Amino acid sequence: MTTKLGSMFLTVLLASVFAARADAPTTLKGAFQGSFVVGAAVNAAQFTGKDTRGAGIVKEQFNTITPENVLKWEHVHPQLDTYTFDLADQYVAFGEQNHMFIVGHNLVWHNQVPDWVFRDDHGNLLTRDLLLKRMQDHIRTVVGRYKGRIKSWDVVNEALNEDGTLRQSLWLKIIGEDYIAKAFQYAHEADPQAELTYNDYSVENEPKRKGTIALVKNLQAQGIPITSVGVQSHISLTWPSIDQEEATISAFAKLGVKVAISELDIDVLPRAAMQGTADVKTNIKLDPKLNPYADGLPDSVQQALAKRYAELFAVYLKHRDVVTRVTFWGVTDGDSWLNNWPVRGRSSYPLLFDRAGQPKPAFQAVLQTAVPH
Numbered sequence: 001m002t003t004k005l006g007s008m009f010l011t012v013l014l015a016s017v018f019a020a021r022a023d024a025p026t027t028l029k030g031a032f033q034g035s036f037v038v039g040a041a042v043n044a045a046q047f048t049g050k051d052t053r054g055a056g057i058v059k060e061q062f063n064t065i066t067p068e069n070v071l072k073w074e075h076v077h078p079q080l081d082t083y084t085f086d087l088a089d090q091y092v093a094f095g096e097q098n099h100m101f102i103v104g105h106n107l108v109w110h111n112q113v114p115d116w117v118f119r120d121d122h123g124n125l126l127t128r129d130l131l132l133k134r135m136q137d138h139i140r141t142v143v144g145r146y147k148g149r150i151k152s153w154d155v156v157n158e159a160l161n162e163d164g165t166l167r168q169s170l171w172l173k174i175i176g177e178d179y180i181a182k183a184f185q186y187a188h189e190a191d192p193q194a195e196l197t198y199n200d201y202s203v204e205n206e207p208k209r210k211g212t213i214a215l216v217k218n219l220q221a222q223g224i225p226i227t228s229v230g231v232q233s234h235i236s237l238t239w240p241s242i243d244q245e246e247a248t249i250s251a252f253a254k255l256g257v258k259v260a261i262s263e264l265d266i267d268v269l270p271r272a273a274m275q276g277t278a279d280v281k282t283n284i285k286l287d288p289k290l291n292p293y294a295d296g297l298p299d300s301v302q303q304a305l306a307k308r309y310a311e312l313f314a315v316y317l318k319h320r321d322v323v324t325r326v327t328f329w330g331v332t333d334g335d336s337w338l339n340n341w342p343v344r345g346r347s348s349y350p351l352l353f354d355r356a357g358q359p360k361p362a363f364q365a366v367l368q369t370a371v372p373h
């Protein structure tokens, strides 16, 4: 009898231990279910399955994806009368097969847009009306093709300078300030159900944050639909402060828009460019001093990265009523654009999975933030 009771006790004890273990989240998408979707920017090797390890991590861990490059203008619309949807179609199919929230990135940007877009047959800049027509055709064709399938579009990308004024892009110079409103309007017409985002980096800094707020208010005053601000979050171990991060999310929430943490990575390498910038045109010469972890990341930095990620996710969770999505800009450290920017050929460690595809301490730290304490 005693033995029987003893073994029952043991069974109950073991069952509860295993139940607790089974409850502990092991995936990012599972950990934050009910709060926000978690995703990654994916490259062609991943979504075509050529990179089996990368594809495996994406399928297991994430429930939203963003195309790192294949939906940008130069890829999808390289010439006036040529659209190349092959890779973009495969990207969307991958997302659907894996039941993911599919993001489109991006429609109107000053980078990765061919020069012909702005010029006539003689090489002269187009008139406002002709450029608007070209923009509308592009948006109608690309958004229209994936209507109802791509759920959220980065409509306008990086339209602001660091001081919050509008960037002097050819979009602005030729069309005027309302190019932003027009882009949103065309995207809405092409897919009225799609979420529409204004996406930018270093909006945590007050001048640019103010510029973003003005931009959103301006659209809202005209009745132009805007769903969210994409806070890209190409950040470092020290910038922005947690207070700055909270203030940024709260400021956008006050406008009645949602916040997508749209391109998250944390640079642990020495600062080589202006803090907070993600201007892809920056290119600095490689110097060993700028590449201190070529042979691996010291444990102290690994721990600092984990702590930083945990602090950030605690903020995202606190604001889960407005934060709808957290997307990492890449899957493993080896894939990150930060290996080649702003200095080519560095070893960067900004993500949750290492070069071998193994979860880093930061991965566990992020999962832990989802566990009620």
Ligand code: G3I
Pocket: 068, 069, 111, 112, 157, 232, 263, 278, 279, 280, 337
């Ligand atoms: O595809 C060519 C390849 O054929 C060639 O051999 C190789 C040589 O350098 O270049 C390859 O193209 C590169 C492309 O990434 C694909 O890897 C381009 O040079 C490179 O400029 C391009 O960089 C992308 C960058 O946007 C360009 O604007 C990054 O992958 C991408 O991560 C980055 O993403 C941006 C977001 O769209 C907007 N916010 C900032 C973010 C980081 O810069």
